[in-house]
Amino acid sequence: MKKILAILFTITALSACKVDREPFGSMRSEKITGNPEESIDALLNGVYAQLKAWSDPMHRLGEYAGDNMMIRGSSTDAFYEFISFSRTPNNGRLTTFWDSGYKAIAQASNILNMIPQGKNATLDSKLGECYYVRGMMYFYLVRAFGRPYYQNPETNLGVPIVNGTPEDVKNATFPDRATVKATYEQAIADLKKAEELISANRGPVFASKAAAQAMLSRVYLYMSGTYETPNQTYAQLAVDYATKVINTASTYSLLSRADFMKYNTFTPENNKETIFAIKRVASEFSGFDHYYGVGGMYSNIGGMGWGEMYASAKYISLLNETGRNDWRPDNYKIVDARAAFIEPTYSKNTAGAYTEVFRFIKDDAGNVQNYVQANTTRNGSTITCTEGTDVYTLTAVDATQGIYSINYKDGKTYTGYIDYFITLNRVYPQFYIVKCSKEGENSQLHSPVISRLGEVYLNRAEAYAKLQNYPLALADLNVIRNRSIVNGGYASLDASNAGTRIDKERQLELAYQAERSFDVFRNGKALTRAYPGPQNQTAPVLANDYRVTPQSAINSYPGKLTQNPTQ
Amino acid sequence: MNGAELYDYYASFANANTIAFPRWKPELRNSNFSWWDLATRTGFNQNHNISIQSGTEKLQSFFSVGFYDEAGTVKGYDYERYNFRLNTTYKPFEWLSIKPALVGSRRGVVDKQYSVTSMYSNLPWDSPYDTNGNLVGHRSSTWVNSVGTNYLYDLQWNHSANTNYEFMGNLDFDIKINKNFTFSSVNNYRFNTYTSNSYSDPLSSAAQSVNGRITEYRSEYARRYTNQILRYNNTWGKHNVNALAGYEFNDYRAKTLDVYGTGLSRGFQVLDVVSLPERTKGGISEWAVQSYLFNANYAYADKYLAQLSLRRDGASNFGKKYGDFFSISAGWNIHKEDWFKANYINNLKLRAAYGTVGNRPSSLYPQYDLYAVNPAAGYNGVPGLLIGQVGNKDLTWEETYTTGLGLDVNAFNNRLRLNLDYYIKNTDNILYDVPISGLTGVTSMWQNVGKMRNKGIEVAIGGDIIRSNDLTWSLDINLGHNRNKLTDIYKTRNVDGSYTAKPIIIGDRLGVAGSASRLLQIGLPVDTYYMPEWAGVNPDNGLPMWYRVTRDANGNETGRTTTSTYAQATQEKMGKASPDLFGGISTSLRWKSFDMNAVFGYSIGGKLFNYSRREYDSDGAYTDRNQMKLMDGWSRWQKAGDVATHPVARYNNTNNGNAMSSRYLESNDFFRMRSLALGYNFDLKKYKIKNLRAYLSGENLFVITKYSGVDPEIPTSDDGTILFSAGPSVYPMTRRFMLGINVSF
Secondary structure, three states: OHHHHHHHHHHHHHHOOOOOOOOOOEEEOHHHHOOHHHHHHHHHHHHHHHHHHHHHHHHHHHHOOOOOEEEOOOOOOOOHHHHHOOOOOOOHHHHHHHHHHHHHHHHHHHHHHHOOOOOOHHHHHHHHHHHHHHHHHHHHHHHHHOOOOOOOOOOOEOOOOOOOOOOOOOOOOOOOOOEHHHHHHHHHHHHHHHHHHOOOOOOOOOOOHHHHHHHHHHHHHHOOEOOOOEOHHHHHHHHHHHHHHHOOOOOOOOOOHHHHOOHHHOOHHHOOOEEEEOOOOHHHOOOOHHHOOOHHHHOOEOOEOOOOEEEOHHHHHHHOOOOOOEOOHHHOEOOEHHHHHEEEOEOEOOOOOEOEEEEEEEEEOOOEEEEEEEEEEEEOOEEEEEEOOEEEEOEEEEHHHOEEEEEOOOOOEEEEEEEEOEOEEOOEEOEEEOOOOOOOOOOOOOOOEEEEHHHHHHHHHHHHHHOOOHHHHHHHHHHHHHHHEOOOOOOOOOOOOHHHHHHHHHHHHHOOOOOHHHHHHHOOOOEOOOOOOOOOOOOOEOOOOOOOOOHHHHHOOOOOOOOOOOO | OOHHHHHHHHHOOOOHHHOOOOOOOHHHHHOOOOHHHHHEOOOEEEEEEEEEEEEOOOEEEEEEEEEEEEEOOEOOEEEEEEEEEEEEEEEEEOOEEEEEEEEEEEEEEEEOOOOHHHHHHOOOOOOOEOOOOOEOOOOOOOOOOOOOOOHHHHHOOOEEEEEEEEEEEEEEEEEEOOOOEEEEEEEEEEEEEEEEEEEEOOOOOOOHHHOOEEEEEEEEEEEEEEEEEEEEEEEEOOEEEEEEEEEEEEEEEEEEEEEEEEOOOOOOOOHHHOOEEEEEEEEEEEEEEEEEEEEEEEEEOOOEEEEEEEEEEEEOOOOOOEEEEEEEEEEEEHHHOOOOOOOOEEEEEEEEEEEEEEEOOOOOOOOOOEEEOOHHHOEOOEOOOEEEEOOOOOOOOEEEEEEEEEEEEEEOOOOEEEEEEEEEEEEEOOEEEEEOOHHHOOOEEEEEOEEEEEEEEEEEEEEEEEEOOOEEEEEEEEEEEEEEEEEEEOOEEOOOOOEEOOOEEEEOOOOOOOOOEEEEOOOOOOOEEEEEOEEEEOOOOOOEEEEEEEEOOOOOEEEEEEEOOHHHOOEEEEEEOOOOEEEEEEEEEEEOOEEEEEEEEEEEOOEEEOOHHHHHOOOOOOOOOOOOOOOOOOOEOOOOOOOOOEOOOOOOOOOOOOOOOHHHEEEOOEEEEEEEEEEEEEOOHHHOOOEEEEEEEEEEEEEEEOOOOOOOOOOEOOOOOEOOEOOOOOOOOOOEEEEEEEEEO
């Protein structure tokens, strides 16, 4: 009996097991911090990986707050507040933008803190890539949360400068938001460091010397004041950095008009114009994932996508300024190459035919504009259209282009287009936007473009204009304009029209690249959105409107994090 | 709302003249489709069990098999369960008993379930069928919500199913070493495997872009449990000692596989037929716990009872792995004292206990600093490393010290029963996944954040009001009251180097943006809601209002004004979620061979954030989903001077009235009949049937509440976490009737 007992206790003692368990899907930091240089490539990949998550809210808050797009109605989603400008501090998308931007900063900074500079050029080049991402993040954060640079940058608040995960996270404290000026200084210092250190160009899906210079040209442009009161020192720096990029013609070149119209379909590596894009690959998307990307809001492709946001009537009319873009499949004619990124959803009737309509925009009660698509009837050269029981005879404005006018029942005369019926969402014809879709396949796959050569030309055109060097500004402006609109270039440029023309070209060219809302405000302009849609169509948004800091960021902040005044 | 109600509501919008969707015409008022009726049905459940028990001195066995089948009240969901259990006790020698056991079950679900969300959200103007009775496709221009999906369309072909097998084997044995010592060994192995698969047809919108999709998901886990205990039992004179010392080990390992394939011929349902892999995922997770334990009970003449227990637990998911716990308790059976003369008292016992228990975090590896290595950390198809977690090396057991006092009384031939319990639970080192500043690279970190106290009283009082041969009637009432208070938050460093305790603001775990926040602050209950405070409707213009409170440096309120700009509203403490009083009432009545049982539940003084109203009671902000009717006592502002509960309604309303605020924080007091059963016992002894009882029972027969949502009880997530908000898609309360027969031979 005692033997049995002894055996049992031995078994018990032996069976006293270890209770340590380690994760299978993550790596212990100790394995990296011991020899960080060995992991540099993977860590650097992590920096870029974080940009994937960051690019989504970045796009939405930059683009939706502009006037290139409209939405078919108010939405449950937090991004609706980017459109409605009801800037509440509890906004999940805004929080994600804040947190994911700072995560990229932390990841890049941790690498820079772990690996000393100066060991060899290969390593330094990789550290330079970290500097690029960090500088770019600070710039994107400050342009979102701070006021435009021309408004008291020494006192207006930018964002906090915290570079890296602190040693003791629980007891760390962080400083309050730095001024707009100090945040720009941090961004510039990082980008200059990137320009200095990056020696290898690994292609446009990684940071490069030219990417740093392109970003610096934009940062200095943001600092260059308004057209009315420019800061010529910064304008000159914007010119200088733009020139550095434009002069690397062997690496980057503008696409031809024909290729440009397919810009969205090329992978960044096969696009000579892209300087830096955040690469997405097809294998990252499965199931319904394509609904949730940026393109998913703009169109439904192959069953994937909400397709609830369309090109605004304001943007469409800008595209049509020099001539009608006709998207009808049997009549397809693009005047402005940038119209190729718009795809109206013409609907066929049950017999498989399109329905001809006269489409115009009318003024409704309450200073609201709405679309009308009225079926047409042709009788010789007379075209009538019918809305309900009302029949109107149309007056030709430019019959070859299908432009007509209508004397509407409200006593007003509206001009519109003979076109095919476009499927409505609520009351809005669906002008799908595909600039953020269709990369290499017919899906919502898209690698968000951060910098491309086209933008750099426009940066330089604007900076030259602010330096009152109108001939050079005109030359750069026409490079972009002539590419898209055959013989569309301007004959002259001067102080009276430079701002308007350059801004308009920038809007046309950089639409759906998350630039527009910032471009309006940084030059002191107001954003007007008088076009159909649920946004406030009457009250312009002034350049002193800006975002609040996410409440959750304030709640969890170890220290004081000053909120923007809520006005 | 039905079609007409919704039409009238839209027509009442202050800006109704701007509504211009194509079907906005008076005849729209007549279109009405009930998505609720479409999706619900009378469910049907079956439950059959047979058990056999037999045995001799040396061999005893128990065997049971069961079958359960449930067709849910939401159409398209069928659940089946088969289970068996085999227990055997084998005593080859007087000193040895071996107890092998085997338990197994199979649960299967065939899922073509109709959409629960759509029951609430789809517009009554939009029918899934066209005038010819054919299904309407997605994004139909005939729908008012012309980008809506008609889930019935894909359900023509698409389906999913899952199966879950669980087997559990035990090899337990007891060795009787001598008359005082016994060695007991429990050795258990549990294996569970879950598989699910889904088929999306090439024609369905879910998979038309990829020409059909098949998904397969498997997870399996194994749990090992062993427990080796040496027991000591001795009685001498009036003394009785019962003690044990033991070791316990418990671990878990789970493995998952998650695969999608696309491109298939219609109708084929295995991955072999797909032309492209779309996703491959899989993971392993583990935890382990071990304990050393000791427990001793002592009784003197069954009058004085004492107990002491000690245990040391170690767990894999802590930085400081081991925690030591103890408990002591004492009991006094007063009615057994010689001097106790009150004969009408059958039982009078006083109890006291003091002890600790530990609690583990839900995260498996919270103590480690980790880098993510998953595809989200990779770039351009190449793996990468990305900050994933900041670990807490000091993370340790949450420990609750409970002091309890109790009194049990049975009197008048056990016809009156009373149990009183009073407790104080002091919890140290509360575990929480605390939000931290995203500037660190992560947004939360597991911490032992502070201390809290729960004080409460529980009362159970019952009696047999009538007790005769033919008729008995008894009534039992339970009352519970608990008061929770956060007593400490551990101090963290300030910018100036000093340390202070700072409040922590957390979400409600619903996982929906814009649901309620809560505040952890010393002196307040841990379930205190924290959000902008609703100030009602401005009678002049119908705009929503919130309070804007100003405070001095010490946090004392110095003034409050109202604002209709949501961004200016301040965050306020808005009371706690948990009730002041909760419990149940049960009563049973027996008359001759008939019996009746009823159980009621109630809760008073709690609050629940009804998130769903942000979408369904939105004053016109959400025009693509159905809206709730105004409840009794609610009113809508229509003209200057109206004193109303609901702001002016506008089409595409942008006034933010439906933003997260205490507007949607509701009292969830309720009184509910949980069940009612009626039975009849047949006397069939002459047919060798020991007992035959037939019964009819109903569950969830009624609930009285002013709460405007679907179910006033505090919701929990699938894993059992308590949620503090009710989401937009709550499974309907199911009223259930059962007809059953129990037979014993």
